[in-house]
Amino acid sequence: MIGIVEWAEANGVIGNPADIWTAYCNSDTYQAIEEYLREHSGAARAHLVMQAPQSCFFYDDAFWPVSLDSSRTKPSPVPQLKEMPEGLRQHLEEDADATEELSAHLAECVYVARFRYEWKKGPIVPKLASDFFQGAERSLDSALTNLLANPPNEEAAELSRDTFESALKALVAALAGLTAKKARQISHQLDELVQGCRPLVDPSISTRLQAAIGYFPAVHIRYEPSPIRGTRLWKCYSEAYHALFVTLSTTREALEEAELR
Numbered sequence: 001m002i003g004i005v006e007w008a009e010a011n012g013v014i015g016n017p018a019d020i021w022t023a024y025c026n027s028d029t030y031q032a033i034e035e036y037l038r039e040h041s042g043a044a045r046a047h048l049v050m051q052a053p054q055s056c057f058f059y060d061d062a063f064w065p066v067s068l069d070s071s072r073t074k075p076s077p078v079p080q081l082k083e084m085p086e087g088l089r090q091h092l093e094e095d096a097d098a099t100e101e102l103s104a105h106l107a108e109c110v111y112v113a114r115f116r117y118e119w120k121k122g123p124i125v126p127k128l129a130s131d132f133f134q135g136a137e138r139s140l141d142s143a144l145t146n147l148l149a150n151p152p153n154e155e156a157a158e159l160s161r162d163t164f165e166s167a168l169k170a171l172v173a174a175l176a177g178l179t180a181k182k183a184r185q186i187s188h189q190l191d192e193l194v195q196g197c198r199p200l201v202d203p204s205i206s207t208r209l210q211a212a213i214g215y216f217p218a219v220h221i222r223y224e225p226s227p228i229r230g231t232r233l234w235k236c237y238s239e240a241y242h243a244l245f246v247t248l249s250t251t252r253e254a255l256e257e258a259e260l261r
Helices: 002-010 017-025 028-039 043-048 086-093 096-115 127-147 155-175 180-186 190-200 203-215 230-260
Strands: 055-059 062-066
Touching: 055 096, 055 127, 055 230, 062 096, 086 096, 096 230, 127 155, 127 180, 127 230, 155 180, 155 190, 155 203, 155 230, 180 190, 190 203, 203 230
Parallel strands: none
Antiparallel strands: 055 062
């Protein structure tokens, strides 16, 4: 992410990694790169055509599948909600708050899609961190499947909690030496886990992670019928995805900075 940070400094873009990445995805620089990759074959096309993970977005009391394989350079992110009726799309286009939320979520999705496999290329991070990260991905994929069921399955809240927990354990294992023994001691105590992340991330990120805990079901009732639906269910999923993004972006940035020293 070093190159993107340099771009942000040159263009006066400030904020946490999520804000910077969102601005970069909406920039002329990103669109020019995307256009070049679309027009050229060979290695460039191989770089462009990737297996992007699907996500979803909650709007008008429904979960809508998100496609990440097209229209990323358009001014509006709404075209990526392909199953949404045209009339509702137009309404969403006019909803500034919802469109901003969708743009931020899509930016995180694109980042994870581009860089999620880097940990698997070699001994970049401890195996424990990689195992936790891959566990977070599996839980997130299962949560998405449950959200897109008809009707949405509230089990997605529990799976999102699992994602959040595993993603943050991956971060602490990668950058702060979390051991398997300590991870077992922390168990499902999300407050203690977020405390362990505070030295590793910006204050605004740790504040958001702390607030996210309130959306998830308590661990002692996770196997009981869940009353979590609608907006809160979406918050469980989106905050879990954010935790995965934070883990990936923070770790990549730290490792790249270490290589430059």
